[in-house]
Amino acid sequence: MAKVFIDNKEYEVPNGKNMLEVCLSLGMDLTYFCWHPAMHSVGACRQCAVTQYRDENDTRGKLTMACMLDANEGTRISILDQKSKDFRAGNIEALMINHPHDCPVCDEGGECHLQDMTVMSGHNYRRYRFKKRTHLNQDLGPFIKHEMNRCIQCYRCVRFYNDYAGGKDFGVFASSGRVYFGRSESGTLESEFSGNLVEVCPTGVFTDKTLHKHYTRKWDLTSAPSVCHQCSVGCNTLASERYGGLRRIMTRYNGDVNGYFLCDRGRFGYEYVNDEKRLTRAAQKENTSGPEAFASVRKHLASSPKMIGIGSPRASLESNFMLKQLVGAENFYQGIPGTEAGAVNTVLEVLQNGKVKTPSLKEIESYDTIFILGEDLTNAAPRIALSLRQAAKNLPREKAYALRIQTWNDAAIREVVQGETGPFFVATPYATKLEDIATSSFHGDTSSLVSLGKKIAAHIRKGEQGLANHDEETGFASATAKALSSSQKPLIVSGTGMMSKAIIRVAASIAGALKEAGKEPGLVFAVPEANSMGLSMMGAAGALEEAADRVAKENDITAVVLETDLFYRTDKNTATGFLNRCQKTILLDTLENQTTPEVDFILPAGTFAESDGTLVNNEGRAQRYYQVFQPKNEMKSSWAWLDMMIHNTEDARPFDAIVSEMAEHIPAFDKIKTLAPAADYRIGTQRIPRQTHRFSGRTSINANVSVHEPKPPVDKDSPLSYTMEGYQGQPPSADIPYYWSPGWNSIQSINKYQIEVGGELHGGNPGIRLIEPQEDGATVFEENIVSAGKGRFEILPAWDIFGSGEMSALSPAVAKRIPEAAVSVSEKALQGSGLSGAEKIRINYHSGDIVLPVKVDNSLPDNVLLFPKGFKETAGMQFPLYGDIAGV
Amino acid sequence: MATEQVISNEARQEIEQLFHHLPHKQAACIDALKVVQKYNRWVSDQALQELAPILEMSPHEIDSVATFYNIIFRRPVGRHVVYLCNSVSCYIMGYEGIYKALKEKLQIDFGQTTKDDRYTFLPIPCLGTCDHAPAMIIDKDLYRDLKPETLDAILAKYE
Amino acid sequence: MERPLTEHIKQDGTALSLKEYEAVGGYQGLRNALKMSPADVMNAVKDSKLRGRGGAGFPTGVKWSFVPMGDNAPTPKYIVANGDEMEPGTFKDRLLIEGNPHQLIEGMIISAYAIGAGMSFIFLRWAYHEAADRITRALQEAYQAGYLGNNIMGSGFNLDMDLHTSVGRYICGEETALLNALEGKRANPRNKPPFPQVSGLFGKPTIVNNVETFCNIPHILAKGAEWYISLSRSEGGGGTKLYGASGKVKRPAIWELPLGTTLGEIFEEHAGGMLEGYQLRGLLPGGASTDFLTPDHMDIKMDFESVAKAGSRMGTGTIIVMDDKTCPIGMCLNLENFFAQESCGWCTPCREGLPWTAKILLALEEGKGKPEDIDHLTFQTHYNAPGNTFCALAPGAMEPLQSALKYFREDFDEHINTHRCKYHN
Ligand SMILES: Cc1cc2nc3c(=O)[nH]c(=O)nc-3n(C[C@H](O)[C@H](O)[C@H](O)COP(=O)(O)O)c2cc1C
Ligand code: SF4
Numbered sequence A: 001m002a003k004v005f006i007d008n009k010e011y012e013v014p015n016g017k018n019m020l021e022v023c024l025s026l027g028m029d030l031t032y033f034c035w036h037p038a039m040h041s042v043g044a045c046r047q048c049a050v051t052q053y054r055d056e057n058d059t060r061g062k063l064t065m066a067c068m069l070d071a072n073e074g075t076r077i078s079i080l081d082q083k084s085k086d087f088r089a090g091n092i093e094a095l096m097i098n099h100p101h102d103c104p105v106c107d108e109g110g111e112c113h114l115q116d117m118t119v120m121s122g123h124n125y126r127r128y129r130f131k132k133r134t135h136l137n138q139d140l141g142p143f144i145k146h147e148m149n150r151c152i153q154c155y156r157c158v159r160f161y162n163d164y165a166g167g168k169d170f171g172v173f174a175s176s177g178r179v180y181f182g183r184s185e186s187g188t189l190e191s192e193f194s195g196n197l198v199e200v201c202p203t204g205v206f207t208d209k210t211l212h213k214h215y216t217r218k219w220d221l222t223s224a225p226s227v228c229h230q231c232s233v234g235c236n237t238l239a240s241e242r243y244g245g246l247r248r249i250m251t252r253y254n255g256d257v258n259g260y261f262l263c264d265r266g267r268f269g270y271e272y273v274n275d276e277k278r279l280t281r282a283a284q285k286e287n288t289s290g291p292e293a294f295a296s297v298r299k300h301l302a303s304s305p306k307m308i309g310i311g312s313p314r315a316s317l318e319s320n321f322m323l324k325q326l327v328g329a330e331n332f333y334q335g336i337p338g339t340e341a342g343a344v345n346t347v348l349e350v351l352q353n354g355k356v357k358t359p360s361l362k363e364i365e366s367y368d369t370i371f372i373l374g375e376d377l378t379n380a381a382p383r384i385a386l387s388l389r390q391a392a393k394n395l396p397r398e399k400a401y402a403l404r405i406q407t408w409n410d411a412a413i414r415e416v417v418q419g420e421t422g423p424f425f426v427a428t429p430y431a432t433k434l435e436d437i438a439t440s441s442f443h444g445d446t447s448s449l450v451s452l453g454k455k456i457a458a459h460i461r462k463g464e465q466g467l468a469n470h471d472e473e474t475g476f477a478s479a480t481a482k483a484l485s486s487s488q489k490p491l492i493v494s495g496t497g498m499m500s501k502a503i504i505r506v507a508a509s510i511a512g513a514l515k516e517a518g519k520e521p522g523l524v525f526a527v528p529e530a531n532s533m534g535l536s537m538m539g540a541a542g543a544l545e546e547a548a549d550r551v552a553k554e555n556d557i558t559a560v561v562l563e564t565d566l567f568y569r570t571d572k573n574t575a576t577g578f579l580n581r582c583q584k585t586i587l588l589d590t591l592e593n594q595t596t597p598e599v600d601f602i603l604p605a606g607t608f609a610e611s612d613g614t615l616v617n618n619e620g621r622a623q624r625y626y627q628v629f630q631p632k633n634e635m636k637s638s639w640a641w642l643d644m645m646i647h648n649t650e651d652a653r654p655f656d657a658i659v660s661e662m663a664e665h666i667p668a669f670d671k672i673k674t675l676a677p678a679a680d681y682r683i684g685t686q687r688i689p690r691q692t693h694r695f696s697g698r699t700s701i702n703a704n705v706s707v708h709e710p711k712p713p714v715d716k717d718s719p720l721s722y723t724m725e726g727y728q729g730q731p732p733s734a735d736i737p738y739y740w741s742p743g744w745n746s747i748q749s750i751n752k753y754q755i756e757v758g759g760e761l762h763g764g765n766p767g768i769r770l771i772e773p774q775e776d777g778a779t780v781f782e783e784n785i786v787s788a789g790k791g792r793f794e795i796l797p798a799w800d801i802f803g804s805g806e807m808s809a810l811s812p813a814v815a816k817r818i819p820e821a822a823v824s825v826s827e828k829a830l831q832g833s834g835l836s837g838a839e840k841i842r843i844n845y846h847s848g849d850i851v852l853p854v855k856v857d858n859s860l861p862d863n864v865l866l867f868p869k870g871f872k873e874t875a876g877m878q879f880p881l882y883g884d885i886a887g888v
Numbered sequence B: 001m002a003t004e005q006v007i008s009n010e011a012r013q014e015i016e017q018l019f020h021h022l023p024h025k026q027a028a029c030i031d032a033l034k035v036v037q038k039y040n041r042w043v044s045d046q047a048l049q050e051l052a053p054i055l056e057m058s059p060h061e062i063d064s065v066a067t068f069y070n071i072i073f074r075r076p077v078g079r080h081v082v083y084l085c086n087s088v089s090c091y092i093m094g095y096e097g098i099y100k101a102l103k104e105k106l107q108i109d110f111g112q113t114t115k116d117d118r119y120t121f122l123p124i125p126c127l128g129t130c131d132h133a134p135a136m137i138i139d140k141d142l143y144r145d146l147k148p149e150t151l152d153a154i155l156a157k158y159e
Numbered sequence C: 001m002e003r004p005l006t007e008h009i010k011q012d013g014t015a016l017s018l019k020e021y022e023a024v025g026g027y028q029g030l031r032n033a034l035k036m037s038p039a040d041v042m043n044a045v046k047d048s049k050l051r052g053r054g055g056a057g058f059p060t061g062v063k064w065s066f067v068p069m070g071d072n073a074p075t076p077k078y079i080v081a082n083g084d085e086m087e088p089g090t091f092k093d094r095l096l097i098e099g100n101p102h103q104l105i106e107g108m109i110i111s112a113y114a115i116g117a118g119m120s121f122i123f124l125r126w127a128y129h130e131a132a133d134r135i136t137r138a139l140q141e142a143y144q145a146g147y148l149g150n151n152i153m154g155s156g157f158n159l160d161m162d163l164h165t166s167v168g169r170y171i172c173g174e175e176t177a178l179l180n181a182l183e184g185k186r187a188n189p190r191n192k193p194p195f196p197q198v199s200g201l202f203g204k205p206t207i208v209n210n211v212e213t214f215c216n217i218p219h220i221l222a223k224g225a226e227w228y229i230s231l232s233r234s235e236g237g238g239g240t241k242l243y244g245a246s247g248k249v250k251r252p253a254i255w256e257l258p259l260g261t262t263l264g265e266i267f268e269e270h271a272g273g274m275l276e277g278y279q280l281r282g283l284l285p286g287g288a289s290t291d292f293l294t295p296d297h298m299d300i301k302m303d304f305e306s307v308a309k310a311g312s313r314m315g316t317g318t319i320i321v322m323d324d325k326t327c328p329i330g331m332c333l334n335l336e337n338f339f340a341q342e343s344c345g346w347c348t349p350c351r352e353g354l355p356w357t358a359k360i361l362l363a364l365e366e367g368k369g370k371p372e373d374i375d376h377l378t379f380q381t382h383y384n385a386p387g388n389t390f391c392a393l394a395p396g397a398m399e400p401l402q403s404a405l406k407y408f409r410e411d412f413d414e415h416i417n418t419h420r421c422k423y424h425n
């Protein structure tokens, strides 16, 4: 701790901070632009100027930048003195001379850091009387709008896009007053994290193009704390609605999980919520819809049919649990194929029984030596890849710290580090994007990756003698093992991407070996979907194949299918077979898909935006999301439908009742009761408003229907209200629907919600870890023998951030980013089959064949083909497949 | 590649020579741009594309550097570049007259290239020859103590 | 009067070859240095009271002493000669490089030996094509003669040296921006600390000195610190200094004179006073980024302290003379246009403040000035004061302006009141 003085008041502050962080952490208002809590200081904008005094006798002081001033014992500054106040106001005036002053037509308006800082600085009169310089804007693709004239040259965008996120197709161009931020030429931004520019940019240069399509002023949004449903990481989000449509997704800060950033799938993949194909009314095959259809469901259930349930990794814990309650534990099946279920269950098993901790996303950034086995993180769990990029900087940064460069002195650190990263080892079937920071990489099929993993584990345990021969694989294994062994905090990253239990087990064994060696290793797995872990923890009688077997054997079964498109999850034969053999099928889902026409009853389920629920992410962290708005139709949370089915009622019990029941039945979920405040939680007597107090035109929203203002809906499932009335202060951390603080209208007001900037939220970061390592847990995991099927090629899934997400891929902006479905194959493999130069090839595999365009990828082993995972063309395929190729 | 390569093999070899004494290839970025310009007069978009793999940088990264510096040309220039010093000593010593004369003779203003592609005319900060102001450089040749009446003879040397 | 740096430079304008340089005592300093320990070489430079000739006048030996030494020090270390010389009105380094490139090279080798550097660069501005050719030749000669490369003159000391010619931008002269340029990056300055002595080129310990500074080193090592101090007429530092003058004077040129020669002596005796028909109104004593001095200041010594006391800076020691037929506002406009254009674009006051300043000056020149413009110009000089900006470019840009407002205020007022510039008829 250090004693510092701010405007003659004494404060004890933690060491290692700069004075801007200190002031903001103490809740003071000090203007800034270029500093960012995750990217730290470079001292460019000069907006955080304060006056520094040598000691109490120094009356003149000198101007200095708070963000570049270390908070040392005795540091003495003033932020209220006239000199620094005038400077800050003058600086904004200068920043604004070329600004178009177009707030009325700017998408950032009302949520703009530049507006806030301008007001805060006191600058309000413009003296500049000359021509403004203007820029041309670029088309940056479907996600980001570009309006360079609003730029204040804080350099945050390049620092995020290039330095933080590793992007290479963006930059700053020209010099002096003409500096330009964008691309060398117009074109789609390639980074998977481009959407963060929207939040990182303090003004309206980079704005959300998807929001722009149905723009609304930001204070007119109704928002709720949500959790991203687009992959297994579970980033915290703020989801916002207006007029019954979801308008945008922003980052909800969670110091343990995603911090300040999201990936583009998470941010822009929400648009399916507004799809015309949404199921909005209960329906039955005989064309009856509305309440009567649900009455028929109840009638059918009253006949006590024999039931099975198909659970879903994209549905909440509560919905899966209620399904399990409805059909009985022995009749509850995971709605995913056996290979996937096997892989996910294996992840759960090694984490539950193992001795090694699986770190949070934030903790991932603290490890210093990384080994990735088999997983394409940038595409399968993108936000993890961003954290791994930060972890890769840790060891090289030590060099800077040794020169006494402070941790916040970002530019100076980068000068010392010179772009060096690592140690970072990647072994995957194909070259993934993270290889640009890899120390070394290796590509192999499943069995060679398993064998490589075994060698690494053996080397860690026994040293070099653990390895006999010296081929490429052993060389890589020994280098990796040595690096891992020489680190105190090594991290092993793997996942279900290859759908291989053996890969997962061998990764766990490597981590186990490190643990045995006295290290503090971490073990991270990516799993396929938002609630894959939760579904696995729920326990099931089997996977989809078992369910299919079951209905094949017994022919009087009613299947209740929860948020599952059978044709997406499994191949056509299995899906149709299943549907035909069931006596009756009841589907709860959100959107029309291939399954919907085939079922007897449809109950319209709410997406994450129209329902409440809990998800368990890849780390085993349970997180609550809230309904953003009440749909004006029959959509309900799936758990609500199921509750009504169980109890034969017209209305569901409140969410809390479901959670209690779940906690009672499944001890692993006991903690979920305390995940978030109960629905009757009030601050004083007040609820937490989903709408800002600036919400406008409420009384006229329905004026076209009736001039009477309707009674707002009441939320019985949470303490949030659907109105602007309620508690205006800070809600509990799990219940923050938007960020706002007096004078801070932009997302930068997050600072005010944290104990210290960049740290924990007041009241702790939300979410509860359900899985912890076992003191006496296992460190060795028996690996199954990989059973190779018939065929010259192993066919593995290639994940794609935009194409592989079942729901997000339906969002128009995301859809524009999905590449053509193609088979990846090495040139050598093509040559070997005499297919060199072929534009399309036929791939024959055990259960079928497919013709796909060829994409040559010479990083692939000669015996591996890649199919895009979860694309229309490849939906329902279960990997790995084995097969051969032929011409067409 | 369908289009012809704009960075010649000779230039490529010269760029490869730059990497010694440097800890990584990016450090040769500016020198590499100079080499391209030496052979091509300017750095085209395609040259950036071709340079990228050689320097292990993206075209955007190279362009970010290229556009910072005023002696790297991202637009075509003529066969000869006339750089007229417009800094303070030349200003005092009669830059204005030289500027007007050159403008008239070349029939172009700063930033422009003559129709016959012979000259590009650019202003340039102080040439470090202030005791002989006003001054200009054409290509690599320095001309000092300029007088409007000596310009014709100088320009005549450049075809 | 001794002129160690320039006395051997040939009148015909050609460079001294290695042979010629050796014949007049060249590389003797290096021979002496290699017999000493690096620490002793550093001390000799400290004792000589040599101060940096790049503008700021920082004691050279002291600067070197911040470089981490010993076996645990990071390697490689670098020596960089700052030959950017883009400050308008400055043309002294050109003379040294073109006239006697080996003197610079020798100075750099000795410096490298003192700090244990293994690699060195000469950073030369784009426009000095002739100088580049001569350095290239001299480097070849030095390598051939064994002054560069491995095991220099049997001492076991190794050093390589490369020439880097820049591609423009005044900011490259700022030493940390120069390092970024050498790394192939955009030449934005870096924050200090860490200083380049600790984390410089490629993140390694680096010394950047001005060309003239390096050229002093061989002589200090050849003849000793005491001799070197005796050359100076200044309390504040040793040696001679290259002074120069440009503008409407009789004999614009560069002269090597004792440090601390008075302004009047330089102006009258060496530059020969004003050309017929012109009167002296003011002068910038050390390049474009120094405050105006006036005919009243002729008695001050041209050294770091005395010029500072008079309210300006010695800067590069190259005087720009403003005559009575040059408009002070026009001259300021010319200067501010330069600085605005050469701003790197990193920090706000410089990037936005300088173009704004230039636009106001242009308005004044065009007769469109307003009374409040004076206040605003004054505001800009405070806004861009040292410490407020990221580097010294913008504060330097404000020096001529703030002093013009002080000394030539009546011209500003007249422009505003008469809506015209009388100098432009
Ligand atoms: C904008 C700016 C331009 C500069 N240009 C030069 C230059 O061209 N040559 C030079 O030697 N120093 C220049 N300097 C000073 C250098 O930053 C540095 O102080 C100097 O090279 C150190 O050398 P010295 O200690 O030998 O003087 C410049 C400084 C600034 C702020
Ligand atoms: S003062 Fe600021 S903008 Fe100007 S050159 Fe220095 S760092 Fe760049």
Ligand code: FES
Residues within 6 Å of the ligand: A020, A031, A032, A033, A034, A035, A042, A043, A044, A045, A046, A047, A048, A049, A065, A066, A067, A068
């Ligand atoms: S926030 Fe401190 S200089 Fe920009």
